[in-house]
Amino acid sequence: MTVTQSTKLDAVSQRLLRLSHLCDSGYALAIHIRYTRPSLLYRTYGQDWIDTYSERGFMLSDPVVVWGLGKTGAINWADLADQDPEGVLTAARAHGLHNGWTYATGPATSRTIAGLTKTGADFTADQRAEISTIVDEIHALTEGLDALDAAEQEALRAL
Numbered sequence: 078m079t080v081t082q083s084t085k086l087d088a089v090s091q092r093l094l095r096l097s098h099l100c101d102s103g104y105a106l107a108i109h110i111r112y113t114r115p116s117l118l119y120r121t122y123g124q125d126w127i128d129t130y131s132e133r134g135f136m137l138s139d140p141v142v143v144w145g146l147g148k149t150g151a152i153n154w155a156d157l158a159d160q161d162p163e164g165v166l167t168a169a170r171a172h173g174l175h176n177g178w179t180y181a182t183g184p185a186t187s188r189t190i191a192g193l194t195k196t197g198a199d200f201t202a203d204q205r206a207e208i209s210t211i212v213d214e215i216h217a218l219t220e221g222l223d224a225l226d227a228a229e230q231e232a233l234r235a236l
Contacts, residue, residue: 085225086232089218092211093236097121099204099211102174102194106212108219110146110188116222117233122194126172130165138163145181145190151205152179154192169194176200180212189216 096104103122107115120127129135136142140157154166154177161167169177174194181190191212193200200208222230 085218086229086236089215089233090236092215092218093119096191096193096208096211099200099208100193100195102176102196104194105192106189106215107142107145107191108189108215109183109222110190111186113146115189117219119236122174123172126169126174129168129172133163133168135163135165135168139165141165141177141179141192142190145179145192146185146188149181149183149188151181151209153199154178178205178208180205180209182209182213182216187220 093106096106100121103120103126105122106117106119108118109116122130130139138161140160141154143160144152144157154169157179158166166177176195176197176199178193178200179191180193181188183189189212191208193208219233222233225233
């Protein structure tokens with residue numbers, strides 16, 4: 078996929094919009110995590126969950142994050158239940174986040190992790206394939222973020 082810097086913002090924006098439609102109860106997308114900090118972070122979860130997650134310091138024990146930092150591929154949140162001593166996934170469900178699924182891509186030095194939820198039934202195989210493609214494309218589109226001028230970097234962060 079060849080995308081010029083001038084169209085990166087639109088390309089990322091379009092993909093985030095599609096991701097929002099697929100993940101109607103929210104997602105978190107931590108892009109190019111380096112030294113435990115993402116270059117970009119997009120979250121569409123409800124503010125009450127974002128506040129609870131931050132206030133309780135869940136990032137340090139979130140099995141979704143721990144799994145994603147150590148592995149690539151995909152996993153259902155239900156399969157991480159035995160790796161959740163702090164109850165992050167239980168708290169997420171209490172905030173209406175169901176059918177959780179995680180997809181992680183990229184090298185360990187620049188990992189992208191997506192935590193995704195939806196109402197109704199679990200994600201279908203086709204939805205999972207589409208989400209994986211979207212996350213892979215966003216990961217590729219945002220590679221070299223530091224090379225973009227300050228205005229483009231800020232525009233990406235503001236999406």
